[in-house]
Amino acid sequence: MTQTKHKTQSATAEFSAQYKDPRWQKTRLRIMELDMFRCRRCGDKTTELNVHHLKYKRDAKPWEYPDSNLVTLCEPCHNEFHIMKKRISDLTDPLYEEWLTNKNEENFDAYFL
Ligand SMILES: [Zn+2]
Numbered sequence: 001m002t003q004t005k006h007k008t009q010s011a012t013a014e015f016s017a018q019y020k021d022p023r024w025q026k027t028r029l030r031i032m033e034l035d036m037f038r039c040r041r042c043g044d045k046t047t048e049l050n051v052h053h054l055k056y057k058r059d060a061k062p063w064e065y066p067d068s069n070l071v072t073l074c075e076p077c078h079n080e081f082h083i084m085k086k087r088i089s090d091l092t093d094p095l096y097e098e099w100l101t102n103k104n105e106e107n108f109d110a111y112f113l
C-alpha cells in the first residue's frame with residue numbers, strides 16, 4: 001500500500017480486487033513455488049504466507065513486476081517488514097537484503113521497540 005495519497009473508497013476496493021485477480025493468484029503461486037512455500041526470511045512454512053512487493057510502482061498491477069521484486073514472507077515477517085518500512089524512511093536495498101537474510105539482526109532491534 002502506498003501512503004502518499006488519501007485513497008477513496010473505490011480506489012481501495014479496486015486495489016483489493018486486484019489481489020483477487022487470477023493473474024495475481026497465478027503470480028503469487030509461482031513466487032511461492034520458487035521460494036518452496038517457505039518464508040524467505042525465517043524459513044517458516046507453518047504460518048500463512050504472503051507474497052510481498054519489495055517496491056511499488058505507480059499504476060503497475062500487482063502481477064506486473066519482475067520476480068526479483070516479489071518475495072514470500074510469513075505473516076509475522078511481513079508485518080515486521082511493513083513496520084520497519086514505516087520507521088526507516090530510507091530503507092535501502094542493502095539494508096533490506098540484510099534484514100531478509102537475517103544477518104545482524106540486532107541492527108534492527110531499535111526499530112521494533
Ligand atoms: Zn518469516
Ligand SMILES: [Zn+2]
Nearest residue numbers: 052053078082
Ligand atoms: Zn508487503
